[in-house]
Amino acid sequence: MRHLIVYTADLHGNETQYQKLIKYAIDKSANSIIIGGDIAPKEDSQNYMENQRKFIQNELPKLILPLKQQLPNSNLFLLMGNDDCWANLEELEQNDPKLYRIIHNKRIKITEDFEIIGYSYVPITPFALKDWEKFDLTEIPESLRREHERRKNNCRFDGYKTDSEGWQKFQFSPQMERLDSIQKDLNKELFKRNSDRTIYIIHSPPNRTNLDQMFGGHVGSFAVREFIEKEQPYITLHGHIHETVKISGKFKDQIGKTICLSSGNHNVSQNLALLVFDLYNPEEVKRLII
Numbered sequence: 001m002r003h004l005i006v007y008t009a010d011l012h013g014n015e016t017q018y019q020k021l022i023k024y025a026i027d028k029s030a031n032s033i034i035i036g037g038d039i040a041p042k043e044d045s046q047n048y049m050e051n052q053r054k055f056i057q058n059e060l061p062k063l064i065l066p067l068k069q070q071l072p073n074s075n076l077f078l079l080m081g082n083d084d085c086w087a088n089l090e091e092l093e094q095n096d097p098k099l100y101r102i103i104h105n106k107r108i109k110i111t112e113d114f115e116i117i118g119y120s121y122v123p124i125t126p127f128a129l130k131d132w133e134k135f136d137l138t139e140i141p142e143s144l145r146r147e148h149e150r151r152k153n154n155c156r157f158d159g160y161k162t163d164s165e166g167w168q169k170f171q172f173s174p175q176m177e178r179l180d181s182i183q184k185d186l187n188k189e190l191f192k193r194n195s196d197r198t199i200y201i202i203h204s205p206p207n208r209t210n211l212d213q214m215f216g217g218h219v220g221s222f223a224v225r226e227f228i229e230k231e232q233p234y235i236t237l238h239g240h241i242h243e244t245v246k247i248s249g250k251f252k253d254q255i256g257k258t259i260c261l262s263s264g265n266h267n268v269s270q271n272l273a274l275l276v277f278d279l280y281n282p283e284e285v286k287r288l289i290i
Contacts, residue, residue, distance in 0.1 A: 077100065214244070
């Protein structure tokens with residue numbers, strides 16, 4: 001049995017990269033194509049949300065349509081990332097399931113044997129858009145407390161969220177940390193169920209791996225690593241940190257039995273970084289630059 005998966009992330013509206021992804025998937029007769037977050041452009045800060053909406057309404061369907069025309073039995077799975085405006089999610093949903101499936105907080109069968117589920121939220125960043133950010137941990141192990149507090153010093157707790165009315169000022173509060181976090185989300189039955197037969201597409205990489213490295217250190221999620229250590233998923237796919245593969249020299253890591261992967265794609269290049277693997281033999285995964 002064979003099920004070919006092509007994975008990438010962080011295209012940020014780069015149409016050349018989208019075209020290369022779709023062409024490669026068609027050429028290789030891929031069964032599943034997965035985009036792990038940050039799908040829309042982010043260049044124009046003045047018209048940021050509006051430009052993303054136009055891309056989702058007009059350009060994204062055109063870019064994906066050849067895949068459905070030439071590989072009608074394939075599936076494209078995607079989710080928003082922290083640079084995508086939540087206000088445009090309704091527009092993205094207009095072509096689900098016609099052109100793709102949105103997998104944030106959704107568990108979907110990918111084959112008779114496996115399911116796929118996505119998660120868009122990332123730990124709080126130094127940036128202004130807060131639509132897809134949350135506190136990382138509610139229950140903080142003593143062994144992580146110092147590093148967790150140090151990481152907070154690099155966070156921006158005020159910013160903006162988007163809704164149908166536009167941009168809204170937003171402020172994280174200490175009370176939110178106790179009530180809502182990535183840790184709390186991943187502890188729900190939706191995520192814990194059938195983990196050894198599930199592919200997890202989590203935009204944020206796990207902390208202290210080859211997949212979360214920036215110049216200056218590790219920036220991945222404590223909660224995502226904790227979840228992987230406890231639940232031992234079949235495989236996890238990540239994005240968010242564009243430069244991590246360049247810094248670590250590796251696109252793969254392992255936590256217990258779980259294989260963790262990142263494409264290490266960067267939208268500023270016309271070259272596309274992607275991962276290709278057989279679902280039933282993920283150890284043979286390859287990273288290609290096309």
